[in-house]
Amino acid sequence: MKKIHLVPAAAFTVGAALALTGCGASGAASADDKTVVVDMWAGSADDTAALKAQIDVAKKQNPDLKIELRTAPWNDFFTKLTTNMASGNMACVTGMNSGMLSSYTAGFQKLTADDMKTAGLKESDFAAGTTEILKNKGDLYGLPFDTATMLVYYNADQLKAAGAATPKPGWSFSDFEATAKAATRDGKQGFAVGMGDFQWQALPIDKAGVQPASQGGKLQLTDKKFQDAAAWYAGLVTEQKVALPVASASDGGWGEDQYSNGNAAMAVDGTWNAVSYLKNKAGFTAGMAPLPSDSGKPLSLILGSGYGISKTCKNKDAALKVLGSLLSKDSQDYIASSGRSYPARTESQPLYFQSIDEKFRAQVEEVFKAAFSNVQGQYVTDNWSKVGTYVQPQLVSVYNGQAKMSDVLQSAQQQFAK
Structure with a gap:
């Protein structure tokens, strides 16, 4: 993970980067309405495996849907995303980082209370302030999977x-x-x-x-x-x-x-x-x-990354269900337990501290709780x-x-x- 990035970075080969150019067809206008494509950056085989584990949670929770994961390294991801957004070919569920959102809001749907309900999520599921991560000018464009400060x-x-x-x-x-x-x-x-x-x-x-x-x-x-x-x-x-x-x-x-x-x-x-x-x-x-x-x-x-729904997605309800699964307790518990990043979901956060070596655990928990006590979304x-x-x-x-x-x-x- 590069130090400037805010997420469990992910991803793997040049071939994966090239795959992004073709993912929009199945993400935005799938050959069947049961396929949902998820695009997320990745930086190593281990990180890709972690993403696949979260996709497996989504597949288990949505057995009637076909879910495809496409990844690319950080820089390649946003290069391809720019191309896909311009051509109307963004994947239905697309990863986004708080610091990058302002350049890509045109590609995402604003999420409503009804959308949250369809996804099976509530704002109260997330730690205080974390829903600000993928907001821009007060509008919600996505929901976070991790949080940082x-x-x-x-x-x-x-x-x-x-x-x-x-x-x-x-x-x-x-x-x-x-x-x-x-x-x-x-x-x-x-x-x-x-x-x-x-x-x-x-x-x-x-x-x-x-x-x-x-x-x-x-x-x-x-x-x-x-x-x-x-x-x-x-x-x-x-x-x-x-x-x-x-x-x-x-x-x-x-x-x-x-x-x-x-x-x-x-x-x-x-x-x-x-x-x-x-x-x-x-x-x-x-x-x-x-x-x-x-x-x-x-x-x-308060910083971090998460997922949003593209404007060109043809099956929004299916995409929302997948998004909900990727941010569900099972998925967030996996992220927390692996120690890969600090999850946005409140009930999963204690597992993150339990994943840390005992000699460091008390300090990390004390400092994190103090540091996150007065956070503000990035403007x-x-x-x-x-x-x-x-x-x-x-x-x-x-x-x-x-x-x-x-x-x-x-x-x-x-x-x-x-």
Whole structure:
């Protein structure tokens, strides 16, 4: 799984990617109304097997339907999805990620209360806030199978050697700064700044209490609270000197890599990497904490992936039944028990913690519960991907002190605000 992705990534061969180009015919206009095609990205044979296990649940619950799974690697999946959406050939049940939704809403049906009933699902089945994952401008385009948010990961060994305070639920931004400063010594940094949207925006959003886009989909990069918080974040490199500048724009996982390699005491990343950080190959003792907050209630985005129903689907009721099965207790219990990702369905979440090594379990459960206690759905604009594509390479100059964060945000606002 790539660190920038929010799901149990999936998938397998080039042949699978090519299969997506032909899946629409059976998904949108099946030769028989008993066939439902499910498209989802995948990244390994193991992940594909996990998807097949969930498809088996759907087949068992819907013996009168034929269900076909089509997969492709992450990038290929969205390339093919763009083609299929343009040609009206999207599969009836199509996977979607919260960060990608705004570019593909035109291909999905808005889900109604009646649709939920047909699927055998209720909003109350899902953990608080998780139905926001596949909403855009207040409309529901899909339902989640997993959920994630952002955390601060730390190197407990480095902090102990520096005599720095250990991050814990309820810590403040002053605590964060003090820990970062104390741990910046002996050729190592206290913090590693991020380059990915979620990685660099998490602390500014939390500190400002404002997202860079409004709930209605308007760009607000120049909102004073967000702009000031973003400038503070850049200042961790240029002013407070607790983080190194990024070497180049190609270092998309800079912060995560600096932390993983033992070069920085703290970094921000998603809950999806919790277990891999705890079992890090560098051999240090890792820990995690919710984002800091001066109010005691850190604001973090709720992220994740799920499934929606394509507009071109000819048998919507059958597709909804399959979607319901993929998000049923049996399917979600499988995801949770395997430890592959944190399920969106509330009753399945305890099984995720039980799947984690006992020595890590208590910490993960405590931090997850605190981190998910005050989450907000991500707000984006219709051209959000363009905003990120523009801002990310500019961050290199910002972190190197060659450009001001405020100037980069103002430029992006001028170019991409509607």
